[in-house]
Structures are given as structure tokens and as C-alpha cells.
Amino acid sequence: MxxxxxxxxxxxxxxxxxxxxxxxxxxxxxxxxxxxxxxxxxxxxxxxxxxxxxxxSRNGLIEAILEYRMAPLNERRAERMVELDGLSGTHDLRSLMVAWIMPLAEELQYRPEGNHYLRFLDRLRRGPSKPFAERIMSLQSEYRHLLDLIDQQLSHVPPRIRQSRLGIAAEQIVSALAALEADLPTSGPDHPYPALAINSLIDYITGGLGAGCHPETEALALHPSQIDFHFRISNETHEDSGSQNAAATGMDRS
CATH class of the missing domain: 1.10.10 (Arc Repressor Mutant, subunit A)
Known part of the structure; x- marks a missing residue:
């Protein structure tokens, strides 16, 4: 035994x-x-x-990395969503951005083996991401609820522009956090946590998502042939459901 x-x-x-x-x-x-x-x-x-x-297989190893990091990340986001839902019942956009971004930003906290997950995600979303889309969706179940609430806050933004902005946000969140991770000092557990940078990112994404639309942008959005930002990872079962395509990005791609 x-x-x-x-x-x-x-x-x-x-x-x-x-x-x-x-x-x-x-x-x-x-x-x-x-x-x-x-x-x-x-x-x-x-x-x-x-x-x-x-x-x-090699893909099985990549999926194991996602499972190892995303499962606890999703649990942290679930805790934040419970806190949000326990408030007045209304959710301001910035609070929702905190629930989106902070579980990822917590990956910047010191690890003895070093911090690499955010740069791994950044590489993955630009590379071989399609084979993992379904698993990523299942590992990020809290996104469905979160993005429904974000949709409600962005009802003043036309649907196509809303999708475009969520795509931009997902790209910028992961890229910005990966850049912060690359700049982390390796001095030990007392290394400074980049709280100011993270809060600036939250403010920036909140402002960009909720901003008004220029008339020219609204006019262009009426033409399907116009090239636009899109989610590199999607799930066909959610393509007709507003912002839920973002669930695999903010892997945040959250």
C-alpha cells in the first residue's frame, strides 16, 4: 500500500x-x-x-496547463460574482470590470517557481488557440453570468460595436497583464504588487467599453463587409448570444 x-x-x-x-x-x-x-x-x-x-499529446499538455490555472481562477471570479450579486442588485460597469480583470491580475502575485501564466495565455491567444476553445469555455463558466451583466450596462452601445469593444478589451487585458508579468522583479516574495497599473487598466477598459459611439462608427457598423475586431476564440453554440463569445477570451482569452 x-x-x-x-x-x-x-x-x-x-x-x-x-x-x-x-x-x-x-x-x-x-x-x-x-x-x-x-x-x-x-x-x-x-x-x-x-x-x-x-x-x-502536446495539445494535452497545453490543456493541462489551462486546467491547472483556469479552474482556481474561475473559482476566484465566482467568489467576486457572489459578492456582487449580494449587493443592491445593480452592477456598475467598473465593478464588473473588477470581477473580470482582478482574478487574472492576481496571477501577478509572487510564486516561488516564477510567474509565467499570463505570458503563456498571451502566446496562446495569438497562436494555436482553436483546439482548446471548448475546454476554455467550460473552465470559465462564470463568464456567462458576468458578460450578461456587462451586456446590460452596455445597452446604449449597438450590438456589433459592443462585440468589437469586448474583443478589444479582451486583447488589451491579457496583453497588458502579460507585459506587467514580464516586468515583475524576481527578488522574492516581497516584490511589489503593481496595484496602480492594474487599477489604471480597470479604469481604461471601463471607459472604453462604456464610451459613446461616433456617428461614423455607427454608420460603418451597419455594413457586414467592414473588417472589425473579433474574438480569436469562440464557441459556435454562443455565437447568437450577445457578448457570450467573450467567455473564451478574457481567458480572458479573462
């Missing part, structure tokens, strides 16, 4: 080591620039088939 438990623990340790090593190397060097052999070496795994043994 003790031997079986030890073997199981060793397997879990190896799996986590691969997840953390892959997250770090994908974040720093990209997906195409990171062979599995580099990840195996960084994780202390001598077996050349370690990724396939633990995750089935």
Missing part, C-alpha cells in the same frame, strides 16, 4: 513538473520554439515520451 502511494505521488509530482516547465518555456519561447525535449529536461524527466505518457 505504501509503495503504491509513493508511486502515485511520484506520478503527480512528475505531471506537475511538466506542467510548470511547459508553462514557463511556452511563455518565454513560444509554442513553435519549444521542443518537448526541452520541457522534459527542465522538468527532470528522462523519458522521451513523458508528455505522451502523462497527457497523451
Amino acid at each position: 505504501a509503495r503504491a502511494k509513493a508511486a502515485s505521488s511520484k506520478k503527480i509530482d512528475a505531471r506537475l513538473a511538466l506542467i510548470l516547465a511547459a508553462e514557463r518555456h511556452f511563455a518565454l519561447h513560444g509554442f513553435e520554439g519549444t521542443p518537448l525535449s526541452v520541457i522534459h529536461n527542465a522538468a527532470g524527466q528522462k523519458n522521451a515520451s513523458a508528455t505522451h505518457y502523462h497527457f497523451g
